[in-house]
Structure formats: C-alpha cells, structure tokens
Amino acid sequence: MTHINVLDPGASPLDYYGFELRRLRESAGLSQKQLGDILNYTGSLVGQIETARKVPTPEFSERADAALGSDGLLSRLVELVLRSQLPAWFRQVAELQSRAIEIYSFESHMIHGLLQTDGYARAVLGSLDDTNLDDRTAVRLARQRIFEKEKPPVFWAVLSEAALYQEIGGPDTMRGQLAHLLAFETNPRINVQILPFSAGAHAGLQGSFDVYRFASDPTIVYTEGYNSAHPSANPDTVTDCTLRYDHLQAAALSLKESAATIRRVMEERYGEPA
Incomplete structure (x- = not known):
C-alpha cells in the first residue's frame, strides 16, 4: 500500500491546500489517478x-474546483499559496502590485516581471539557480x-531599447517575449x-524603478537590489521619481513607434519575419 504523508494543515498555506485537495478528492471517491484523468493532469502531480x-497553479485549482464541486475554495486558497512562495523580501511588493490602481515602471536592462513570458521568466530565474x-x-x-481583475490597474512600462537586445533564453525565447509585448498594442490598460x-543621457540612468499609485493610500516608489526590496513613501523620493518618469516618457518613443521598434528588432536580431 502506498504510504500517505500526513500533512499538518496549519504548517503553511501549501500544506493547507494539499490537505483540502485530498479531503475533497476522497469525499468524491476518486483516486489520485482518476482525478488526474478528469483534470488532464497526471495522478503523480495530484499526489505531489x-x-x-508541488505548488498548484491557478489553472489546476480552477479545474479541480469544477471537478470536485468545491465552490471556488481551491481557487481562493491558491492565491495564498502563491503569495507564500514568493521570496520573503518580495512579498510586500507583490501586495503593492495587487492593490495599485496605476503602475509606472522603468526597466533599464530587462522586461518587467509583469510582462514576462514563461520562457523568459524561466531563463531569468534560472540564471544562477x-x-x-x-x-x-x-x-x-x-x-x-x-490584469484579470474586474478593475485591473493601468500599467505603463518604459523599457530601455537595451532590454530588447539583451538575449535572455535564446532567440526563440526572445521572439516569443517580444511578440508578447506586441500583443498589448490594443490593450489601453497595458502600455509599452x-x-x-x-535618447542619450536620460532621467533613468541611476537604475530601474516602479511607481505605485493607490485609490486612497500614499504613492509608493519601489527600487530593487540583490535579493532586497526598497519601497518608499517619502514625499521627496516620490516627487523626484515621478518627475523622472515624466521625463522618461517624454524621451521615449510613442506607443506606435515603440511597437514598430519591437517588430524591427524581432526581424533584425531574432529572425522574425516582418
């Protein structure tokens, strides 16, 4: 008989999720393999x-809720699970992103995490570990x-042209990533x-930063170091970075010109047909 680990549901959100998934599956009279077949996943993944x-995904949770009739329980829990899996130093930033009504980002060398594809994110995260x-x-x-919320934030991203040329994950990954950026052309809430x-010397030479604006809370400026987050509500810092962002947007190409530049780089550097 297969040994079944006994989970303490209070140990962590991940343990709680696993405990509830097993409880729901057993109440439905299903084996791990049977549930996996219904969800189009392996029974091994269900067991993990x-x-x-193994960390569940939102897609897995939605399918499991539908199959087990759990009224969205797992979909609600997965948000807690995913938040708990973030590096401790980044959890506050993820909370800021989830509450912001406007996000303004300047990236000097790479694509912002909120715009990354699976392949690009995997290459970034796996560069050293x-x-x-x-x-x-x-x-x-x-x-x-x-961005899937009923009222998603307005997101403005100013990317240095260098981010388009920094080949992360290889040509195929970069083609997919740049195509992903172009997919936002008709989305008025996500602007690149x-x-x-x-542009030469510009207002962002000191590095990347984000500005988060909220419905009622003070604006936050966020900068990042190696495994460290630096959010600040200092009025002087907010005023300085807001002014810098205004100048960066003024120096950047228009949305239409930016899309044309992305297409050109796809063709010239990564072999994407026009």
Whole structure:
C-alpha cells in the first residue's frame, strides 16, 4: 500500500491546500489517478500537490474546483499559496502590485516581471539557480493575474531599447517575449514604450524603478537590489521619481513607434519575419 504523508494543515498555506485537495478528492471517491484523468493532469502531480511537494497553479485549482464541486475554495486558497512562495523580501511588493490602481515602471536592462513570458521568466530565474524552477516560474507568472481583475490597474512600462537586445533564453525565447509585448498594442490598460538608444543621457540612468499609485493610500516608489526590496513613501523620493518618469516618457518613443521598434528588432536580431 502506498504510504500517505500526513500533512499538518496549519504548517503553511501549501500544506493547507494539499490537505483540502485530498479531503475533497476522497469525499468524491476518486483516486489520485482518476482525478488526474478528469483534470488532464497526471495522478503523480495530484499526489505531489496533496503532499505539499508541488505548488498548484491557478489553472489546476480552477479545474479541480469544477471537478470536485468545491465552490471556488481551491481557487481562493491558491492565491495564498502563491503569495507564500514568493521570496520573503518580495512579498510586500507583490501586495503593492495587487492593490495599485496605476503602475509606472522603468526597466533599464530587462522586461518587467509583469510582462514576462514563461520562457523568459524561466531563463531569468534560472540564471544562477535552477532548483524548483517550475514552481518559481509559476509563482512569478501568477502575479500577472492582477490584469484579470474586474478593475485591473493601468500599467505603463518604459523599457530601455537595451532590454530588447539583451538575449535572455535564446532567440526563440526572445521572439516569443517580444511578440508578447506586441500583443498589448490594443490593450489601453497595458502600455509599452521604448526608450531608444538615441535618447542619450536620460532621467533613468541611476537604475530601474516602479511607481505605485493607490485609490486612497500614499504613492509608493519601489527600487530593487540583490535579493532586497526598497519601497518608499517619502514625499521627496516620490516627487523626484515621478518627475523622472515624466521625463522618461517624454524621451521615449510613442506607443506606435515603440511597437514598430519591437517588430524591427524581432526581424533584425531574432529572425522574425516582418
């Protein structure tokens, strides 16, 4: 008989999720393989999630809720699970992103995490450490669900042209990533501008930063170091970075020109047909 791990549901959100998934499955009279077949996943994956050895995804949770008639329980729990799997230093930032009504980002060398594809995120996260890479990638991509809310934030991203040329994950990954950026052309709530090399010296030379604005709370400026987050509500810092962002947007290409630049780089550097 297969040994079944006994989970303490109070140990962590991941343990609680696994405990509830097993309880619901057994109440439905299903084996792990049977549930896996219904969900179009393997029984092994179901077992790994039940024993807190694998992080569930929102897609898995939605399918399991539908199959087990759990009234959205797992879909609600998965948000807690994914938040708990973020690095401790980043959890406050993820909370800011989820509450913000407007996000303004400047990235000097790479694509912002909220706009990354699976392949690109995987290459970034695995550059020095590939342990638990599937789970870490899923957790990062899950942050993008803020754009699926009933009232998603307005997101403006100014990307240095260098981010288009920094080949992360290889040509295929970059083609997919740049195509993903182009997919937002008709979305008025997600806007991508390119700061061209021709802009020369600019207001973002000191590094990348984000500005988060909220319905009632003070505006927050966020900068990042190596495994450290630095949010600040200092009025002087907010005023300085807001002014810098205004200048960066003024120096950047228009939305239409930015899309044309992305297409050109896809063709010239990564072999994407026009």
